[in-house]
Amino acid sequence: MGLLERCQELFKTSNLYEVLGINKEASEADIRRSYYKVSLKVHPDRAPDDPRATETFQVLGKLYAVLSDKEQRAVYDEQGVVDEESDVLSQDRDWEDYWRLLFPKITVQDILEFEKKYKGSDEERQDLMQLYVQHQGEMNAITASALCCSQEDEPRLCSIIQAAIESGEVTAFPAFTQESEKKKRARRKRADRERQEAEEMQKEMGLDDQDSLVMMLQQRQKAREQNFNSFMSDLEAKYSQKSEKPQKSKRGKK
Known part of the structure; x- marks a missing residue:
């Protein structure tokens, strides 16, 4: 077949x-x-x-x-x-x-090194603009989909978006410009709850800092993501090493 x-x-x-x-x-x-x-x-x-x-x-x-x-x-x-x-x-x-x-296995060190290079880069900005337009300014969806994004990153990301709006680069979606304080507080509470759950799990399982990072990522994605669109899969698919294709052998005509 x-x-x-x-x-x-x-x-x-x-x-x-x-x-x-x-x-x-x-x-x-x-x-x-x-x-x-x-x-x-x-x-x-x-x-x-x-x-x-x-x-x-x-x-x-x-x-x-x-x-x-x-x-x-x-x-x-x-x-x-x-x-x-x-x-x-x-x-x-x-x-x-x-x-x-x-798709070689991504290690914790790979994640940390990628995060260091990614945050503040042109690539992060381009990805953020794409997410902003895709989700029409809905910050819950943007922060859930953005790579290497934590609650601490939100003010920085909002500043980038605001600057892009003021320059006319992107549309000023009401979902972003008119977001209520209630929604912002709810997002902060959710982030705090996820962090607390990860810390409790770290203590219960006796995990070290590196293991707890992986656990935190898994916990965050379990709560936020659907349809297998996880941080780890995005990272592996986008930044895994490319294999070298073997040279093709020429087939003789039959």
């Missing part, structure tokens, strides 16, 4: 983009990020009780291999077919090793 047929069987669609929840115009980064999020849900280590997890994981690996290869993607986009005999699919590959090569 070919890749498209297996996608139809497992995901009820033979459209490779639909399997990942993206469209045909998706960038390489979008494809990589979506592949990470979808494949992590069925990773054999994460879904040991699902008998079809390994098969589904392998199919997703092949799907990503096709869409991440410029030549294969071009053929699929133009003709709607996949070359099953191409080097991309025909080689004997361990798809779990391939996945780990694409």
